[in-house]
Amino acid sequence: MCLLLSMLVKLLLTVFLFQTCQSEDLCSVISHTNRTTYSTKSQENCGCAETRCIRKCCKLGFALQKNKICLKRTSDEPFQVPLYIKHTSFSTILSGRNISRFKVGILKCKFFKLDRDNPEDAFFIQENGDLWMPSNGKSYGNGEYCLDERNGLTAFVCFDNNSSELQEVLAEDAESTGMLISMPFLAITFIVYALLPDKNLYQYALMIYVLTLFLAYLQLVLINYITLIENEACILIGYLTLFSFTTSFFWLNVICFDIWFTFSRGRSIVGGRRSSEIKKLGFYSIYAFGVPLVLIILVYLLQTEFLDPLSIHNPKIGKGKCFLETGWPSLWYLYLEAGLIIIANLVFFSWTAVSIRKVKKETAMLKHNDSKRHAYEKSQKKFNLFIKLAFAMGINWSTEIISWFVNWQTDSAYSKIWIVTDCVNALYGVFIFFIFVFKKKTWRLLKRRYYAFRGKVYLAHSMGGTSSRPTNISTTESTVTTTVNGARRPEDNILLHDRR
Incomplete structure (x- = not known):
């Protein structure tokens, strides 16, 4: 399917981006x-x-x-x-x-x-x-x-029909096509969250993550599909692509850390002020933009100053192609960082899952109370949602790294096997859209924003969430339940910030 779409995309790009020769001599x-x-x-x-x-x-x-x-x-x-x-x-x-x-x-x-x-x-x-x-x-x-x-x-x-090189090219075409399909969904996700009222830190981080991933996909597709000669523009877009991908990894890490921090320190989050949220977003931004920037500067210095141009470890961005050389450069300057981030995210995910399970056990003891039982059932749904979020927030990158490593070590002899996984990974933006946007709560909030913009206050109030004071609540409902110890804990939402 991805290969058929790839051929269609290439045909459309040829027609619309370039003047087609009708009767060329x-x-x-x-x-x-x-x-x-x-x-x-x-x-x-x-x-x-x-x-x-x-x-x-x-x-x-x-x-x-x-x-x-x-x-x-x-x-x-x-x-x-x-x-x-x-x-x-x-x-x-x-x-x-x-x-x-x-x-x-x-x-x-x-x-x-x-x-x-x-x-x-x-x-x-x-x-x-x-x-x-x-x-x-x-x-x-x-x-x-x-x-x-x-x-x-x-x-x-x-290419020879059965050559590993041909299979590698077909895999790249399929992956680029998946990215082209993902980009509109990533753009819609960003726009929807930009329009939502009363955004919290988690939603701002998600917006930045989606935007950096969109830019990374866009630049990589340009490299794969558009004519670029080995010049300054080629080198520039190569480094920008690497920076965008690396930045998206670090913002993914920020989101996973913030989810863990919220569940593990729930009492300190409740009652948080907006100024503290902005301050924390600032620290996150320094980390998620600053570290990739330092890494990109290091890659540039290694390519231009410290490594021999013929070294197998030289990034060779803009030399032969506009992105990293296949092999050791891809390992050192892209997949190693991605792998470390994925490991850290899995650790945060495991710790968060343990925290959620603990809360579930506490609420299970109160199931005979109807109100508490209702809160328990909502907590169960949110736990299932978090599993979906964890998948959408980076586990699929693991298969990307594994497929790249296998293709590298086997000289792409088994690349045909990984075409499906690479294409699915490239469709990541579609998954993000359906998990974060394609929900009744999200559309209800969008309607509320629309009616408020049109001055139809009564309709905006009918959409719910009409509190006169601003709240910092995510797109899913939030509840606070009393545990067996009498402590108040965030039960229903990944981020609960009720400012009082």
């Missing part, structure tokens, strides 16, 4: 268009024998970028192809002006770019039109490769 030596990009599925033989053609990806003056988009070259260097016979014996240099030797058209297969700096990716174009690679001794016909000029002669080669 692919064999023209002189460009008659002022356009800087074009995209077309067509191909054209410019006069060579079909089996001996040399394949160029884009028409002369253009070079292939991501998502099968041809971008106009800024360099005046001529397009030239060295030709060889008997694999490595140099024959001659073929000029792009000799267009009759070329077949022009973007490959229809899933393909990858050969790395000129990697000896394993060395290639030689043969006089008969084939591309030969000494690393695997394989020849590729002109239906399996194409050439273009991107800071030097560059070759693109089709």
Whole structure:
């Protein structure tokens, strides 16, 4: 399903973000268009024998970028192809002006770019039109490769149908599609909570978490789908993406900590003043924004000052791609931090679950009292809700880290197995929406806000929660019950702040 949606998304992006070529003259030596990009599925033989053609990806003056988009070259260097016979014996240099030797058209297969700096990716174009690679001794016909000029002669080669690299690309496409689907739900969740009246600290933290996750998804999708060349913009968006993901992890940690703190110190929360809530949000912000900022500065210094550019531990953001290099850099600078945060969150979750269970036992002793029984039943519902919240608040990141580690260690040999989990993880925003927004209480509060804005006070009062003094209550109902010890404890809500 995700793969089908991925293909649809790529088609829509091609149509709306770029000018689609309707009748492009692919064999023209002189460009008659002022356009800087074009995209077309067509191909054209410019006069060579079909089996001996040399394949160029884009028409002369253009070079292939991501998502099968041809971008106009800024360099005046001529397009030239060295030709060889008997694999490595140099024959001659073929000029792009000799267009009759070329077949022009973007490959229809899933393909990858050969790395000129990697000896394993060395290639030689043969006089008969084939591309030969000494690393695997394989020849590729002109239906399996194409050439273009991107800071030097560059070759693109089709993936083998059953290769692990192809499965990895399909997994990335599925994950990017899931993120595209999640983004509107994350945006709606943020907007809804921004409109809710009398927000508490927990809701503000949730808003910031959702916003940073939305920005992280947006930037990663831009990296995967939009044409970005290795330049300052590419490096900038790479670091911003890393900062957004890291910040979202830390705000997730803030939420889990605050939930634990509220349950474990319930008596100190009740009666809290708004000024103390703002102060605490300020401390949380320093932590959740400050630590990621320090980490990003450290990553930048490691990449530019302290690590060798060829080191396997160098982040290499903007080198080859706009995000972290696969392997050790992804471990050190993304997944290690995410893993530590997840462990901390699971600890907070376990402690909170123990606190809730303790309260349940205390209220269970009062079940024969109807009013107390009602409070007990609501507490049971809220305990179940917290389990859902815990899942939505980060447990799914565990499968993300596990799938990345397995793919890394097995060279993506089992990536097909993890496509489903990666796609589900990318749909995280949908889960957040249905858990935090898709509730009667939330819609009732939105109606109350709407009627109050329109001046229909009587209708706003009919929505409930019409106390004349402001309260700091979350979107689910709150009650305070008396335990067997006579102490007042927050029974029904994760955050209960009744300001008196």
